Structures are given as structure tokens and as C-alpha cells.
Amino acid sequence: MSAPISPTACLAKALSRTGTTAVLTAAALAGSLLAPGMAPPANAAAVAMEALHVAAAKRGSPYQYGATGPYRFDCSGLTLYAFRQAGRRLPRTAAEQYDGTRHIPASSRAPGDLVFFHYGDDVYHVGVYAGDDEIWHAPHTGARVRLEHIWTRSVWYGRVS
Template sequence: MSTPWKRTAVIGLVGGTALVAFAGNAAAVAPSEQSLHDTPDSVEKGTEVALSGTLTGLRDRPVSDQRVALERRAGDGGWQTVDTATTGDDGTVTFRRTPQRTAEWRVTYDGSTFLDPSASPPQRVDVRLPPPPPPPPKPARPEQSAKPSGKQIVDVAASHAGKPYAYGATGPQRFDCSGFAQFVHRQVGIQLPRTSSAQHRAVRPVANHAKVAGDLVFFHQGGSVYHVGIYAGGNHVWAAPESGDVVRKQRIWTDTYYTGRAW
């Protein structure tokens, strides 16, 4: 009586990992080998992966047209069959899955009259959560216009030279002194009150000796402001002086004045 084949299942890992042998019975006459290869170590949750296995028999020949099963084991639980498929002519089979949690996977073969059953070594696939979405972009801040300079104020004032004085006029064709100062500052984005006395109270005081072009010069008598001009440098101001006159550069004729800066 001849000695029957010992049933074994050789389990091979990718990259040369050692094979595992399984005990069998005397019904089959040849071992089989079931492998699971090209399995990723880690995937992002919701990503489809391909789990491919190859069934071989004697002399590593592929075994076709055999039913194999894909099994999964999560945590401390047992193995569960999640899918089955038939090997192709080259002995391979591919399962496409979308893992939702970390688990071990293997491909098993139940054997046949001539082949022992076998199972591939378990392959662990870690499932990681996708990275959080980037925060929404911050709304663009409105561009802030550059702070006006004294030179800009003087340039606007000079551009209106020759326009006639008119009491109570605020431009753009006629001006009185405070209407002129208010209009010029508005052109560079600065809001001033209407009257010269209110303008004096609204601006930042500057020492007379520290005044620069673009500052406001407030002429007063007994502390009461009666006229305003825009300092042009060289002891001159741009102003709308009085009835019958026009916007022009005039010399500062007195030391009785205050200086203020609105820019």
C-alpha cells in the first residue's frame, strides 16, 4: 500500500516572507499554495484597493478554474468570508474592496480531490481617516488706500488756482476759504467740517515752527478763527482769500495763527 500525500498549504508573503504549512488529510494527493500579493500596508478610508491572489499547485504551476474566497478579520474577531471568485488561466484572482476599518485579509482555497486546501498569510491593511479639508480662504481684505501726503494736498490745492472766491461756496468752480480747504482734503480722502473754526477743532495741533506743506494754517483774532489756508511752504498758503479775489498762493502776513494737520 503506498503512502498517501500529506496535505499541506503553503502560505507565501510578498517579498520573500516565510511560508506557513497546514496539516491536511489523505484525500488529496498534491499540495496547493495560495498567495496574496501587492496588498497596501495603509489606505485612506473610502479608497478602493485591489487584493490579488495566486493559486498554484505542483512545481508552482498555476491552478485555474478554482473557487477561492477573500476573508477578513477585524480586531479580535474571527475570519469572515466577504467575497468569492474563480481563478483565471494564470491562477490569479483579484478582489476590489473599499476598506472602512483596519483589518487583516487573506485568500483561502478549500481544496479539491487532487489538491490540498491552502490559505495565504494574513496581510494587515491599516485604514486611516482622510486629512481634514483645508480651512476656507479668508475673505480678501479691502485694499486700503495709501495715506495721503502733504504734497498731495498742496498739488490738489494748486490745481484750482484762479477760481473765484464766493462766500459760502464749496466748489468745484467757486470757493470761500473753508469751503476750499474742505474740498481739497475731500479729494484726497479726508473729511473736514464745513467752517474754519470747526476745522481747527477737528485737526491735530502742530507747533507753528514745525508746520510742513499740506498743513492747515488758521488765522485768528483774540483766539477766534476767521480764515484758513493750506500751507504751501516758503511762508505761503493756498487759499481763497476774500470777495473779488481768486484762489491763489498768498504770503502769511501775521504771526497770529494756529497750525493743524488733517493727514
């Protein structure tokens, strides 16, 4: 008979095998099974990571102005689609999405946050922050969804709650 494994060791083992998102999802499901009728509050970080994974999975999808997926996207259509798949609703345009998020400083940004490109007070583009100063986005006509380095310092960050 083997010795019991501590909860911390069990969690570390699960994280190394399946990844953080899968473990968080399993924990949420387990919590709702242990307390039926008491759904746990959705973890904003887990939702953001799921949206990031959805956006990344759309790599190579063609840009089309006004498109919201699932096969073609414009910039805000990609973010709208990614967060919808993760269980959150966003407004349609980049500017409306900026107005609908909690604004955060660059020092607090995390993967899954939204990156808003602006000229003065006008937001004109949005992508999903991937870490390391990179975003997943649908850049422009003739391009495809891709991971790209943030090319300007004229950006604001927003967190979907």
C-alpha cells in the same frame, strides 16, 4: 544682459521721474495688489500733499462766500474741497476745521498742513500751507484762489489725520 538694479536705485529713479506723490500712490496700489483684501493705511503726508496739489490746481477760481467748489470757493470751502478730493473729510467752517485737526507748532508745519488765522481765540480764515511761509487760499470777495505769503504771526497750524 544688464546687472540687476537695487530697490534703492529703482526708487530714486522713480522719484526723479514721476515725483513723490505718484510714487507713494503707486507703492500703495502695489501693496494692495500684493496682499489682496489688505488695503494699506492711508499715509497722512501723502494725503496732505494731494490736498495741496488740489488747492494749487484751483488757482484763479473766484471767491464766493459759502462756496465749496468745484469752481468757486470761500476759504474753508477750498480746504474742505481739497481734502475731500484727497480722501479726507473736514468740517465746513474754518473754526470747525481748526477744532477737527491735530494742532501742531509752527516748527513742525509741513506742506499740506492747514494754517488758521485768528483774532484772540476766534479763527476767521484758513489756507493750505505750501512751504516757505506761503499758503494757497481763497482770500475774500472780489479775489481769486491764489498763493500768498502769510501776512501775520497770528496763525495756528493744524494737521489733518
